[in-house]
Amino acid sequence: MNDRKISASRRRSLGILVAAALGGTVRLPQAADPVRRPLASRPIPSTGEPLPVIGLGTYRSFDIGDSEAESAPLREVLRRFVAGGGRLIDSSPMYGRSEATIGRLAGELGVGDRLFHATKVWTRGRDDGIDQMARSFARMGVERMDLMEVHNLLDVDTHLETLRAWRREGRIRYLGVTHYHAGAYGELASVLERGNIDFVQLNFSIGEPEAERHLLPLARDRGIAVIVNRPFAKGALFRWVRGRAVPPWAADYGAASWAQLFLKFILGHPAVTCAIPATGNPEHLLDNLAAGAGPLPDQAGRRLISTRLADL
Numbered sequence: 001m002n003d004r005k006i007s008a009s010r011r012r013s014l015g016i017l018v019a020a021a022l023g024g025t026v027r028l029p030q031a032a033d034p035v036r037r038p039l040a041s042r043p044i045p046s047t048g049e050p051l052p053v054i055g056l057g058t059y060r061s062f063d064i065g066d067s068e069a070e071s072a073p074l075r076e077v078l079r080r081f082v083a084g085g086g087r088l089i090d091s092s093p094m095y096g097r098s099e100a101t102i103g104r105l106a107g108e109l110g111v112g113d114r115l116f117h118a119t120k121v122w123t124r125g126r127d128d129g130i131d132q133m134a135r136s137f138a139r140m141g142v143e144r145m146d147l148m149e150v151h152n153l154l155d156v157d158t159h160l161e162t163l164r165a166w167r168r169e170g171r172i173r174y175l176g177v178t179h180y181h182a183g184a185y186g187e188l189a190s191v192l193e194r195g196n197i198d199f200v201q202l203n204f205s206i207g208e209p210e211a212e213r214h215l216l217p218l219a220r221d222r223g224i225a226v227i228v229n230r231p232f233a234k235g236a237l238f239r240w241v242r243g244r245a246v247p248p249w250a251a252d253y254g255a256a257s258w259a260q261l262f263l264k265f266i267l268g269h270p271a272v273t274c275a276i277p278a279t280g281n282p283e284h285l286l287d288n289l290a291a292g293a294g295p296l297p298d299q300a301g302r303r304l305i306s307t308r309l310a311d312l
């Protein structure tokens, strides 16, 4: 539905914006702001376990060195995330030092047992996959991984065989598959249709709404949890609305910022279990968490948001 509301030229310009480099520095706030409303949770369909609707992505943002200058803002991001009720933190061996940063900062804060650790396998071959996943466990500081996904479907059948055995043995709790591009949705759908998958992670936002056509309904029908990556189209959505005030009608959905409006558009879809915005900025973390509380748009509300934003 919504993809037809956003013009092809807008989507092209979003694509160009995605490629643009980000500037700016992160200012570390003096004190944590309280999260005013409790973060909502949704059940993971395969078990019913509740999962908070806002998670934390770590691509680029957590790929840092050990210096205190680099660590301090991210330690505050992680501290606020957990204090605000967040649990799912998403990484991958593809993300440089991200897994190790998560393990180190969670250890320093003593919050490792409050996190829902999710990472991925991203290599070819059974044995290389097993070796890579063993390194991920060590880097993230866990003996059991909550969720292990096959990153971008790379050698998916080989790794799913390992993951199904590991789930039976209790080495992982859930397994899944990921992608970030609509061009792979056909293959993603065929993996979901073959069954026995707990989670699918895919890109979905008001700028990249294609998953709504087939994959989100499919995941819902099959009882598969959906993690939404690139909820801000890798930051392009902010460049799209740069210089524009948040419209007054955003308050109808309890959204006080562009980030909250973009996230509520995603969370308003009934197939979505959680979204995983990435940030290295503690203020943005609070902003994002706030989207997971209070009212959400229903399908008619989501269509209205899409139409109104397409007219910007």
Ligand SMILES: NC(=O)c1ccc[n+]([C@@H]2O[C@H](COP(=O)([O-])OP(=O)(O)OC[C@H]3O[C@@H](n4cnc5c(N)ncnc54)[C@H](OP(=O)(O)O)[C@@H]3O)[C@@H](O)[C@H]2O)c1
Residues within 6 Å of the ligand: 022, 056, 057, 058, 059, 060, 061, 090, 091, 151, 152, 178, 179, 180, 201, 228, 229, 230, 231, 232, 233, 234, 235, 238, 259, 276, 277, 278, 279, 280, 281, 283, 284, 285, 287, 288
């Ligand atoms: N194939 C896969 O499995 C796959 C593919 C892509 C992504 N992912 C996962 O999904 C996560 C999210 O995707 P992403 O990192 O590509 O992009 P994203 O979350 O859509 O966007 C991140 C960008 O948004 C900015 N931002 C975040 N919160 C903001 C706020 N409240 N206000 C203003 N700007 C804000 C961030 O900058 P600041 O740091 O300045 O806040 C950053 O530039 C990844 O980190 C990764 O964990 C997985």
